[in-house]
Amino acid sequence: MENRRFDLTGRTALITGAGRGIGRAIAQGLAEHGADVVLVARSGDQLRTAAQEITAATSRKAWAMPFDLADLDGVERLFAAAAEVARGIDILVHCAGTTVRTPSEEVPLADFKRVMDVNLTSALLLSQAFGRHCREAGKPGRIIHIGSLACHAARPTIAAYTCxxxxxxxxxxxxxxxxxxxxxxxxAIGPGYIATELTEPLRKDPEFDRWVLAKTPLGRWGTPQDLVGVAVLLASKAGEFITGQIFYVDGGWTALI
Ligand SMILES: NC(=O)c1ccc[n+]([C@@H]2O[C@H](COP(=O)([O-])OP(=O)(O)OC[C@H]3O[C@@H](n4cnc5c(N)ncnc54)[C@H](OP(=O)(O)O)[C@@H]3O)[C@@H](O)[C@H]2O)c1
Incomplete structure (x- = not known):
């Protein structure tokens, strides 16, 4: 008997932060399971390349929609444009994220606010638009927020990110x-330390690299591909009875005393 519990055929996903890194991998993973995808980030070139590559690899439709999520007033328009071009959105993945590394006593208010806007406030606005869209269409929906180990605990110099x-x-x-x-x-999905552009400066720091490897029982940095399985689960029929949870994909980090 064919197993269709992870099949996303006929669904469309909007993925923010889809130009590279974790969002790019999740977008392709959802498309490999049958979903069409709308890709959002600031860099139009990166998005168009990602869209072409995803369609070439999966034969699914992929649209590039460049947008800066710090533009909170424009989020609702972005969602409406995405829903129109794709004829409906069934899955929302908010993966776009940014950080600023400064001791808390010195963090400029503008930097704090920008990180909160991109990582959190735009997630609220996108979710509101998506929730209205699903209810108006009388259809179910799935939202996946990309969190972090910072959903669980803090480390110095990243107050805005952690909040x-x-x-x-x-x-x-x-x-x-x-x-x-x-x-x-x-x-939500809470990635451990994943090798992407965001963490490149950290991987280049030998002391930080040693710390990550020592704190990760599986003994390596994660890859964007490591996040795809959980994202597909949460987007698919197989995840129908799962809600309000965070799944740490962290090589065992949060299990270690
Ligand atoms: N890598 C890790 O170790 C790790 C660990 C835990 C959690 N995470 C989370 O995972 C998510 C993805 O991280 P990543 O490592 O894949 O980072 P990344 O490689 O730097 O990718 C970030 C993505 O977000 C987009 N983005 C950033 N600011 C944006 C804005 N203002 N408006 C729209 N799009 C924006 C970027 O595109 P543009 O620059 O073109 O806009 C890019 O597509 C983030 O939420 C991050 O907090 C990452």
């Missing part, structure tokens, strides 16, 4: 319990 990611987990749980009656499942 935004802990807030994202709070948003995930709140929406999950509010929107369960509408069959909109809301979950």
């Amino acid at each position: 935004s990611k802990m807030g994202l987990l709070g948003l995930t749980r709140t929406l999950a319990v509010e929107w369960a009656p509408h069959h909109i499942n809301v979950n």
Whole structure:
């Protein structure tokens, strides 16, 4: 008997931060399971390349929609444009993220606010637009927020990032319990340390690299591909009874004392 529990054929996903790194890998993973994908980030060139590569690899439709998520006033318009071009959105993955590394006593308010806007406030606005869209269409939906180990604990110099990611987990749980009656499942994924452009400076620092390897029981940095399986689970029929959860994909980091 054919197993279709992970099949996303006929679904469309909007993925933010899809130009590179984790978002790019998740977009392709969802397309490999049958979904069409709308890709959002600032860099239009990166998005267009990603869209072409995903369509070439999977034969699914992929649209590039360049947008700066710090433009909070434009988020609703972005979602409406995506829903129009793709004729509906069924899965929302908020993966775009940014950080600033400064001791907390010195973090400029503008930097703090920008990180909160991109990582958290735009997630609220996208989720609101997506929730309205699903309810108006009378259809179920899936939201996946990309959190972090910072949903669980803090480390020095990244106050804005930590506040935004802990807030994202709070948003995930709140929406999950509010929107369960509408069959909109809301979950988060907490990646451990993953080798991407965002963490390149950290990987180049030998002391930090040693610290990551020592704290990760599986003994390596993750890859964007490591996040794809959980994302497909949470987007598919197989994840129908899962909501309000965070799944750490961290090589065992959060299990270690
Ligand atoms: N890598 C890790 O170890 C790790 C660990 C835990 C959590 N995470 C989370 O995973 C997510 C992806 O991280 P990554 O490592 O894949 O980072 P990345 O390689 O730097 O990719 C980030 C993506 O977000 C987009 N983005 C950044 N600012 C944006 C903005 N203002 N508007 C729209 N798009 C924006 C970037 O494109 P543009 O620059 O073109 O806009 C890019 O496509 C983030 O939320 C991050 O916090 C990463």
